[in-house]
Amino acid sequence: MKFSKKSEYGLRALLELCDTYGGRVLQRHEIAERQNIPVEFLEQILLALKRAGLLASRRGVRGGYALIKSPEEITLGQVIRILDGPLAPISCVSKTAYQKCADCPYAAKPSCPLQQAMGEVRDAIANILDHYTLSRFAHSK
Amino acid sequence: MKFSKKSEYGLRALLELCDTYGGRVLQRHEIAERQNIPVEFLEQILLALKRAGLLASRRGVRGGYALIKSPEEITLGQVIRILDGPLAPISCVSKTAYQKCADCPYAAKPSCPLQQAMGEVRDAIANILDHYTLSRFAHSK
DNA sequence: AATTTGTCTAGTGAGTTGCTCAAGATTTCG
DNA sequence: CGAAATCTTGAGCAACTCACTAGACAAATT
Structure with missing residues (x-):
């Protein structure tokens, strides 16, 4: 009856992205370091959240991830259902x-x-x- | 975020045992047949519930399992924590x-x-x- | 003693979890 | 243009868990 690491990591990553919402993008390794998450695993999670429409991303030198829905519109339930x-x-x-x-x-x-x-x-x-x-x-x- | 089959089977088995509470004992195969549960798997579940103090058992010819706590004293939470x-x-x-x-x-x-x-x-x-x-x-x- | 039950321990195949790796696509910067 | 930085995709993998199976053994009844 537990939630998976995936959900937990996903939520923690989103907390970071909330803090820069409207501002700059965050790169996977920034999120990974701050939240103590294996970077390649985190990536899969971020991509799932992107496919679900919560995140946008940009490749290349000044690339990274950013929220495209406002934090008020995203519920824990949504995130957990996407990942778990x-x-x-x-x-x-x-x-x-x-x-x-x-x-x-x-x-x-x-x-x-x-x-x-x-x-x-x-x-x-x-x-x-x-x-x-x-x-x-x-x-x- | 699901409960296991173990919990589900365990609860269904207990429902059967409630019906004969105070009366006769039930054998594994009776419970298994009525509740559509693989009998050897059910056994493990019944033994776990016995070790936890919910059930008593008797071996031999007229053996079987019976509740030793009354149905009012047993909560779903208890059962699920035991099994899951x-x-x-x-x-x-x-x-x-x-x-x-x-x-x-x-x-x-x-x-x-x-x-x-x-x-x-x-x-x-x-x-x-x-x-x-x-x-x-x-x-x- | 034979039969019928429960008891215990171990094994097993399929699937999931948590994570790693490598090759490729896209963007920016010099 | 080309190199570097970043995301993207897909595959792979060890460890674990789940749901179940098997078999030897113990006790009760007849």
């Missing part, structure tokens, strides 16, 4: 990636007893993470 | 298995920005799962 997949603790209660359980004897019946509890957990997690924006961390370094 | 480990999404916010993050630059400083959010998530999950007892599912088959 759906938040739901079991897929039969996921809203973004629902899947019927294959082997559960309750799957066919009107209501699975576990589904209700797990649904509540999913909602609680999503409620927190989808309302936590990066701006809430700004300059809290 | 701590609930916290990152170990630096776990109450049952705290560990300082090694590489995080915020680890030393008074407050890590992510820790607050993750702590809230942990509390939300624990609040739900530690208050959901097995008795809430009884006879909802």
Whole structure:
């Protein structure tokens, strides 16, 4: 039931990028050094965030990465879903990636007893993470 | 961010055992068949729950497993922690298995920005799962 | 003693995690 | 233009975890 290093690194990298939002770009090695993240691994993360539309990048000598959405628009939930997949603790209660359980004897019946509890957990997690924006961390370094 | 099959199977097995609580014992193959769980895998789960004090067992001809705590006393949180480990999404916010993050630059400083959010998530999950007892599912088959 | 159960330990194949490496594309600067 | 700096892409890999299997063993019942 843990988040991966990928999410953790991704969030820490975004915290750095928040601090220079609107200003200069940051290069991978700057972020990596400040946040203590293996640079090549960080790169994959930054690229995933770029493909998801959170970051822009420029190659070449004065290249680097920068946020293209404002910190108020980016939630922890978004970031974690990009890097770690759906938040739901079991897929039969996921809203973004629902899947019927294959082997559960309750799957066919009107209501699975576990589904209700797990649904509540999913909602609680999503409620927190989808309302936590990066701006809430700004300059809290 | 998912729970394992182990937890899911464990909870489903406990639902069966709730139904016969106070009455007869259930054998592994009965539970396995009804809940569609590979019997040898289920066994490991039942043994873990036994070692944790939730179940008793008897060997031999009329052997089997039975709950030794009442369904009101067993919470989903307990079960999941036994089978899946701590609930916290990152170990630096776990109450049952705290560990300082090694590489995080915020680890030393008074407050890590992510820790607050993750702590809230942990509390939300624990609040739900530690208050959901097995008795809430009884006879909802 | 034979059978039926649970107990324990180890193994195993597939997939994931966390990370590394190397070749290539793009931009800037001299 | 050419060299250097940077991002880009894709492959590879060791270690681990997950979900399960197998087999020898212990105890209870008949």
